[in-house]
Each structure stands twice: as C-alpha cells, then as structure tokens.
C-alpha cells in the first residue's frame with residue numbers, strides 16, 4: 001500500500017497488504033430485536049474469523065466497549081428508520097422507509113442524534129416478556145434518560161428528501177458515519193435514493209433482505225448514486241443485518257488498516273479502505289495506462305464498471321474454464337468518472353471494490 005510509488009496515470013484500487021480485518025457493520029442484538037446478546041454475537045463472529053463488529057441496534061445506541069480485546073474491536077452504532085415519502089400509511093405492512101445506519105466515529109460519542117422513546121419502551125417490554133402496549137408516561141420518562149440529542153422525528157408523517165438530507169447532516173454533526181441500508185427492501189426508487197446527500201456508504205448486499213422476498217443486492221443503486229454526484233466518495237458495504245443465526249457470515253467487508261484499534265479502523269472506513277464481499281476476495285488491484293492488474297481469490301470473472309456502465313475489455317476478461325487468481329485486463333478506453341470492480345466466484349459469491357475517482361487519466 002505504497003501510494004508514493006504510483007505513477008502519474010496510476011490508480012490504486014486495492015493495496016497488497018497483510019493488515020486485513022474482516023468486519024460485519026450491521027448487526028442487531030438483544031438490545032433491540034436480535035436473537036443473540038452482544039457477547040454471543042462477538043463469539044459467533046470471531047468463530048468466522050471476524051475482527052470487527054458494529055452493533056447497530058434499532059433506534060438505540062449502546063456502546064459495548066467492554067468486548068474489545070487484542071483480536072476484537074466492537075464499533076458502536078444504531079439503525080434509524082424514517083418513512084419515505086412513498087409510504088402509504090393504509091397498507092397493512094408497509095416498509096417503504098429509509099433506514100440509515102449510523103456508526104460512531106469516536107469512543108466519546110455516547111448520545112444518539114434522535115431518541116424514539118416509544119420504541120425504546122417496546123424493546124424493554126419485549127425483553128421482560130411483557131406485551132408491547134402503549135408506553136406509560138413513567139416508562140417514557142425512563143426511556144428519555146437514554147443519552148440523546150433530540151427526539152426522533154414524528155414517525156407518523158412523511159419524510160421527503162429534504163428532511164432526510166437534514167437528518168444525514170444532523171447525524172454527521174453528532175459524530176457518525178451514515179450509510180443507506182437495503183434500498184430495494186425499502187422500496188426506494190433510484191431517484192428517491194439519489195435525492196439523499198452526504199452519505200458515507202450504501203449497502204450493495206444485505207443478507208436479511210435476501211432472506212425476504214426482496215433482492216439482497218443493491219448494485220444498481222450504487223452506480224445511480226455515484227453518477228448522481230451528491231455523495232462524493234460513496235463506499236459500498238456487504239452486511240448480514242444480523243438478527244438470527246441464518247444471517248451470520250454472509251456479507252462482510254475486509255478493511256485494510258495499520259492496526260486493530262478504534263481510530264485506525266474508523267479512519268480506514270472513512271477513507272474507503274475496504275472492499276465488500278459475499279465470498280471472493282480482492283488481494284490487489286491497480287490501474288495504470290489503461291491496464292488493470294488484479295489479484296483475487298479463485299474467481300470466474302472480474303467486471304470493470306465506470307460512470308457510463310461496463311467498461312469494454314479488449315483482452316483478459318474471457319470466462320476461463322478454471323477459476324483464476326491473477327487478471328491483466330487491457331481496457332478499450334480510459335474509464336470515465338470512476339472505476340470499480342466486481343469479482344464473481346462462479347458459485348454465487350461476489351466481491352465489490354469501492355469506486356475510485358478517475359479525475360482525468362489522460363491529462
């Protein structure tokens with residue numbers, strides 16, 4: 001990962017490094033509606049070789065710093081839900097709503113931007129095996145002792161794009177990286193999503209969505225938002241959205257960072273120093289003078305995309321009979337706007353790089 005050795009026309013997409021940390025950045029524990037306690041989530045993910053788990057319970061920021069050790073870093077976060085402007089309040093089970101994942105960027109971030117006191121009471125009652133009835137004033141008063149900056153906006157009203165943009169800004173000011181979760185599951189249109197600004201990342205894969213009737217992949221949204229230009233440097237995530245054992249170990253990111261500590265991992269996430277995967281891995285990728293050199297785990301194909309769509313490859317991209325690990329792709333023309341790679345292992349597994357901006361390769 002030595003950028004100073006890059007040539008003028010060279011773009012490093014994935015560095016060669018051994019400092020890799022496997023991470024799940026979207027999980028729900030018994031703090032909200034997950035099956036497992038935070039301790040059990042740590043145990044299960046460590047068994048799959050993960051070093052980082054972000055605890056993102058619904059509407060509730062809880063730090064689990066006591067779970068940190070030399071081989072494991074817990075990140076604090078939460079998932080917030082807002083109705084989208086497409087929400088029809090008369091549908092029996094609506095889920096046209098914007099879900100934002102918030103990751104705290106500093107250990108001293110303990111207050112969530114918005115508190116949904118009624119939801120807090122629901123989860124508290126569920127934990128005690130009590131019916132999730134309307135909250136009493138006493139219960140709401142206890143809920144409001146949770147550290148927070150403001151009340152969750154009224155969920156019974158619509159949230160237009162301008163409001164969602166304001167919420168993203170509020171979360172950033174409060175010290176969070178903000179990702180847009182599972183847009184297909186949320187029934188967002190491409191233009192709904194493109195109206196949001198200031199996102200750090202987008203889920204290109206969500207395991208929980210895959211287990212429902214909705215597509216688990218959101219690749220089309222990634223290109224739409226990158227082309228839209230309102231979210232510069234937008235990254236892509238694969239996540240489990242863990243609630244039960246069916247979710248664990250299906251979507252992750254590999255982070256490259258100097259070491260496994262909070263500041264290093266957050267800096268790497270902010271900078272996009274990771275790739276998303278549901279199986280294969282990128283080991284190295286660089287673009288120089290129209291030639292893309294890529295190393296992967298055994299894969300059947302590597303696709304190159306830019307803001308105009310798939311980039312034509314003159315040679316090197318023919319599907320081989322046997323999986324390959326080294327790829328030299330001679331591009332037909334320089335990519336426009338950005339370049340990103342998607343590798344497929346031929347067994348349903350994919351890996352996605354973050355998009356790397358290509359300001360003007362031929363200059």
Ligand SMILES: [Zn+2]
Pocket residue numbers: 079099181182
């Ligand atoms: Zn969600």
Ligand SMILES: [Zn+2]
Pocket residue numbers: 026028079241242
């Ligand atoms: Zn979730």
